[in-house]
Amino acid sequence: MRIKVAYCILTSCTGCKISFLDMHEKILDVLEKIDIVYSQMIQDHREVPECDLIFVEGSISTDEDYKEALELRKKAKYLVAVGACACFGGIPAMRNFYSTDEILDSTYSQKKGRYTGPNELLPKVKSLSSVIDVDFEIPGCPPLPENFIEVIDNYPNFDNIKLPTKTLCVECDLKKEKLLSPIREFTSLKINDPYEVDDTDMCFLERGVLCMGIATRSGCGGRCVGMQVPCRGCFGPPPQEGSEDQGAGMISAVASILPTGRLIAKEDILGLVYRYSLSMITNLQIKRTNEGGNKDE
Amino acid sequence: MTEEKYGIFICKCRGEVSNYIPVEEIENKFKSNEHIKFTYVSESLCDAVERQKINSILEKNNPNGIVLAGCSPRYYQEYFREVASKNNINAGKVGFANIREQIAWVHKKESKEYLQTKAELAIDVSLNSLENTDNFVATRLEIIDDVTIIGGGVGGIQTALSISRARTNTRIHVIEKKSFIGGEQLKYSKAFPRDECSACAIAPLISELSINPNIIIHDKTEVIDSVGRVGDYRLTTRKMPRYVTKDCISCGKCSDVCIKTVLSTDGTELHKAIYLPFKGSIPFYYNIDEISIDFCKDECDKPCIDVCPANAIDLEMEVQEEIINSGIVVLATGARVHQPEQDDNIFGYGECKDVLTLHQFEKLLAVNSRWKGDIRLFSDENKQPESIAFILCVERSTLGYCSKYCCSSSAAAIRQSVEKLPNTKIYVFYQDQYSDSKFADDYIKQTKKLPNVQWIRATPRTFSNGNGINVHVPVSGGILELKIDMLVLATGLQPHENTPLLRHIFGLDASKDGFFSEFDLLFSPVSTNDIGKFVIGTASGPKTIPETTISAYAAGSKIVNILNKMTLEIPISITHVKEELCSACGICVKTCTYHANTVNLEKGVAEVDITRCRGCGNCVTACPAKARDLIEFSDKAINGAIDLLGKSPLNSRNEDPNMLAFLCNGCGYSTADNVGLSGAGMTYSPNLSIIRVPCSGRVDARQMLHALSYFDGVMIGGCKLHSCQYSVGNFDAQKRVFLLQGALEAANINPNRLKMEYYSPTETEIFCDSIDEFEKELKEEFK
Ligand code: SF4
Numbered sequence A: 001m002r003i004k005v006a007y008c009i010l011t012s013c014t015g016c017k018i019s020f021l022d023m024h025e026k027i028l029d030v031l032e033k034i035d036i037v038y039s040q041m042i043q044d045h046r047e048v049p050e051c052d053l054i055f056v057e058g059s060i061s062t063d064e065d066y067k068e069a070l071e072l073r074k075k076a077k078y079l080v081a082v083g084a085c086a087c088f089g090g091i092p093a094m095r096n097f098y099s100t101d102e103i104l105d106s107t108y109s110q111k112k113g114r115y116t117g118p119n120e121l122l123p124k125v126k127s128l129s130s131v132i133d134v135d136f137e138i139p140g141c142p143p144l145p146e147n148f149i150e151v152i153d154n155y156p157n158f159d160n161i162k163l164p165t166k167t168l169c170v171e172c173d174l175k176k177e178k179l180l181s182p183i184r185e186f187t188s189l190k191i192n193d194p195y196e197v198d199d200t201d202m203c204f205l206e207r208g209v210l211c212m213g214i215a216t217r218s219g220c221g222g223r224c225v226g227m228q229v230p231c232r233g234c235f236g237p238p239p240q241e242g243s244e245d246q247g248a249g250m251i252s253a254v255a256s257i258l259p260t261g262r263l264i265a266k267e268d269i270l271g272l273v274y275r276y277s278l279s280m281i282t283n284l285q286i287k288r289t290n291e292g293g294n295k296d297e
Numbered sequence B: 001m002t003e004e005k006y007g008i009f010i011c012k013c014r015g016e017v018s019n020y021i022p023v024e025e026i027e028n029k030f031k032s033n034e035h036i037k038f039t040y041v042s043e044s045l046c047d048a049v050e051r052q053k054i055n056s057i058l059e060k061n062n063p064n065g066i067v068l069a070g071c072s073p074r075y076y077q078e079y080f081r082e083v084a085s086k087n088n089i090n091a092g093k094v095g096f097a098n099i100r101e102q103i104a105w106v107h108k109k110e111s112k113e114y115l116q117t118k119a120e121l122a123i124d125v126s127l128n129s130l131e132n133t134d135n136f137v138a139t140r141l142e143i144i145d146d147v148t149i150i151g152g153g154v155g156g157i158q159t160a161l162s163i164s165r166a167r168t169n170t171r172i173h174v175i176e177k178k179s180f181i182g183g184e185q186l187k188y189s190k191a192f193p194r195d196e197c198s199a200c201a202i203a204p205l206i207s208e209l210s211i212n213p214n215i216i217i218h219d220k221t222e223v224i225d226s227v228g229r230v231g232d233y234r235l236t237t238r239k240m241p242r243y244v245t246k247d248c249i250s251c252g253k254c255s256d257v258c259i260k261t262v263l264s265t266d267g268t269e270l271h272k273a274i275y276l277p278f279k280g281s282i283p284f285y286y287n288i289d290e291i292s293i294d295f296c297k298d299e300c301d302k303p304c305i306d307v308c309p310a311n312a313i314d315l316e317m318e319v320q321e322e323i324i325n326s327g328i329v330v331l332a333t334g335a336r337v338h339q340p341e342q343d344d345n346i347f348g349y350g351e352c353k354d355v356l357t358l359h360q361f362e363k364l365l366a367v368n369s370r371w372k373g374d375i376r377l378f379s380d381e382n383k384q385p386e387s388i389a390f391i392l393c394v395e396r397s398t399l400g401y402c403s404k405y406c407c408s409s410s411a412a413a414i415r416q417s418v419e420k421l422p423n424t425k426i427y428v429f430y431q432d433q434y435s436d437s438k439f440a441d442d443y444i445k446q447t448k449k450l451p452n453v454q455w456i457r458a459t460p461r462t463f464s465n466g467n468g469i470n471v472h473v474p475v476s477g478g479i480l481e482l483k484i485d486m487l488v489l490a491t492g493l494q495p496h497e498n499t500p501l502l503r504h505i506f507g508l509d510a511s512k513d514g515f516f517s518e519f520d521l522l523f524s525p526v527s528t529n530d531i532g533k534f535v536i537g538t539a540s541g542p543k544t545i546p547e548t549t550i551s552a553y554a555a556g557s558k559i560v561n562i563l564n565k566m567t568l569e570i571p572i573s574i575t576h577v578k579e580e581l582c583s584a585c586g587i588c589v590k591t592c593t594y595h596a597n598t599v600n601l602e603k604g605v606a607e608v609d610i611t612r613c614r615g616c617g618n619c620v621t622a623c624p625a626k627a628r629d630l631i632e633f634s635d636k637a638i639n640g641a642i643d644l645l646g647k648s649p650l651n652s653r654n655e656d657p658n659m660l661a662f663l664c665n666g667c668g669y670s671t672a673d674n675v676g677l678s679g680a681g682m683t684y685s686p687n688l689s690i691i692r693v694p695c696s697g698r699v700d701a702r703q704m705l706h707a708l709s710y711f712d713g714v715m716i717g718g719c720k721l722h723s724c725q726y727s728v729g730n731f732d733a734q735k736r737v738f739l740l741q742g743a744l745e746a747a748n749i750n751p752n753r754l755k756m757e758y759y760s761p762t763e764t765e766i767f768c769d770s771i772d773e774f775e776k777e778l779k780e781e782f783k
């Protein structure tokens, strides 16, 4: 029996699906194992049927997303969250730092209040996995095609899939020197934008470029850093309890190794450290609660 | 809570607690808790009779852990932990609830219900931290009974002697870069304060050193690498060849026949290629310097080899590397006399030959100098100066500190100049005068009465042409013009040129002037960030000879203390690195000021040297993977405290802002304690909750956000900058707060909801004011 698979998209860029389709000839093996019963762009089915496995890409940004997520959960025997948006909010969740009015104004109209789209924006974007139970999470923006294959190969024993637990530096080939020397001095006297430094084989942090690799779970194989582009954190926070807030982890780490006074002036700090994952900061906009923590109302 | 059963002691403190807090009601509440094995209310826990009682209660009930609710843990923490250990309770399972200083005494005016709830909360927080604290363990290290002292100057010698006198079997290595020990000053002929020859003054020390078979002098040797930890260091040394073996009997025949004369780079010494640095220098055999050896090998018929009766000359001698193991390392590497840059044209130094530094001049006065102690002009060695001007405090403002030695050293030089050249006019230009002792003051004053010596308080300007030096002195009413033959510049002390390299080799920190930095200038002036390494003498900054001696003795006694124990008990404050999480990113390596972390490249994970870790928690905060934790003050203990305090009903009891302060054990927490202790009726907002942390550097941005999710305002209270008991924790905390404030601001949240404050424990009013201020700002924000 082939596995009946659906691929559904909430608020996202559909990049993950491109990655899903990016298996090259391996897709032939995969198609031996699965029947795709629903997937926009590659098929013309209007309704998601009940099925064995649903891949869900995207974050919960609108009321529609929310409803659909609940629906999908009911239809799926197993449901896998796909990509940074579904796992930790992703790019859409960056809007959480602003109010919905600000977002609508800046996105849809020069003249205020012109947005008449079909869906209501929720006040805060959430990750899929914070709204419904998911059986597995494939991180990444976008994920690697191999991750999909792994999920299909191991269906339904997803526990057998072991995502790496270390941070990205372990997959990065760039070298460290100063970071391995205990002398208390900055690894660079200046914070630099990536375009300001030469391509070398030294760790970005030693070139004064903020690389999120230290606060990001490995698994991508270091595809950005390998191309002389600093990591922006798309595989999300490290797995250890207490390190969920990727940005605050990054802040705690860089304070002792770089002249961070200048960082604020130079960088869009939120966009840098919270590009792909939710921030505890967004909870603070709600005043005085006795709940605390990562609330889900 | 797990199955563990705890005991709670509540102390009435002879009414100091019970007059305000209903202790019996608290006791009743906890009594009914299934995890509490017993409760005990005491009139006064620190009372001798009660102490006995504690023992018997513990013996009878045998709890897994205990909480002592009473005074601040600052007072009896160690004592109660000791008592508990004797009763088989690990020190990690002894918690404290500070209900006296931080509740009863400061919030007297609040309602009984408030005080009761607050005290119960404090006990809950303490119970929670017991749950989340692993047993404390300590480790014992063997100490190798060898000491290596780097630098064979006065300080190094004194350290070696003070250790050798107390411990006759300890082997002591003295590593000296030069070909003789005793330091450059040994070459001075008459020195402050006794006007005796330096070599004679120090001779008894050197002879004591050289006859001790357990003191090994490594001349012409440098340390090129160091690995290991306290008790077991492995130093790699490199010894330059002397080209004369130990068979040398110091007859001097080689020197007599040697055809090559060498002038030292500073122009003060003239000697043969093969020579003895000075009479009686130790080691007492001849030496050829590296600058001469090419000549010796290639351009000379080597008459020295033929005449040497001991067959001691070996021009083929090679550089030798040696490994020295030792338990303790002392850096006694000294300083160097500042030499003005030629380009800076400081009083014509470097341009005009007759402008010397004081150091050069003193060497010139010595009998083994170029002119056998005669003072002559460098520009014309047949002439003696008819006038000499000394300028003190040269470039002092550039260096930024007083070098302490120059005034008295100049005075010694002046006295000798007068003796040698009674008709020469001597001017001394000075700004300030430093004398560290009753003796020095007199000594310097006496030179003012010498014939032909004139002290002038002014900074002159000098102009040299080929013909003497013109000195212009600003005096009231104009400029006094003098013509001077020779100018002596008393320049200060600077870090030794090897200091940066040695800092890297030994992983030690520098003060802002580049000297080795002391662990604590006031109370640990000879210790460093590594308990097995000491720094003495001018290696850590300018010192007079008595000060150097004192520092040598201080280090000596500390070292003897360690060696006497033979082993060292080191409490372990930090967990092992979780290898499945750590990617060897190196953040912790760079963060720890005690150099406790390294990356094991083979395994690809960081490792902590528990012998160096002092438990500040800065690396735990910095680790982005959360691959490490402290044992006391663990993440769970702190986060649990935030949750408990945040969820407390006290937080919704009124409309006033709620605040949480993370206060460091060193200063912040003590300051809060002292508010209560002061007895002046001082108080701060009852809506302030306090969490004790070892250091402000322990507070993670993740915890700050966690706290902000419950509290209107969160404050980190550390020590004053530069006073952090872990030296850099508050700097890093400040930067974390600063960055997180930036992030809050970017998200349109008032960044002032997060605050960093710096306290000194006596500043109780400042503490209260800062909380008031904070409360006011928050009221404004949440109107
Ligand atoms: S460049 Fe980034 S990912 Fe690579 S080692 Fe440095 S911090 Fe880690």
Ligand code: SF4
Pocket: A140, A141, A168, A213, A216, A220, A221, A222, A223, A224, A225, A230, A231, A232, A233, A234, A235, A236
């Ligand atoms: S390097 Fe960083 S941003 Fe790039 S793919 Fe990997 S995790 Fe994502």
Ligand code: SF4
Pocket: B257, B258, B259, B260, B273, B274, B288, B295, B296, B297, B300, B301, B302, B303, B304, B305
């Ligand atoms: S080899 Fe010649 S120059 Fe060298 S020490 Fe002997 S005599 Fe002097």
Ligand code: SF4
Pocket: B577, B581, B582, B583, B584, B585, B586, B587, B588, B589, B605, B606, B622, B623, B624, B625, B626, B627, B628
């Ligand atoms: S900071 Fe953490 S992840 Fe990085 S090397 Fe240290 S222990 Fe490992």
Ligand code: SF4
Pocket: B574, B591, B592, B593, B594, B595, B596, B597, B608, B612, B613, B614, B615, B616, B617, B618, B619, B620
């Ligand atoms: S806890 Fe402090 S002393 Fe210990 S390793 Fe970490 S930073 Fe160093």
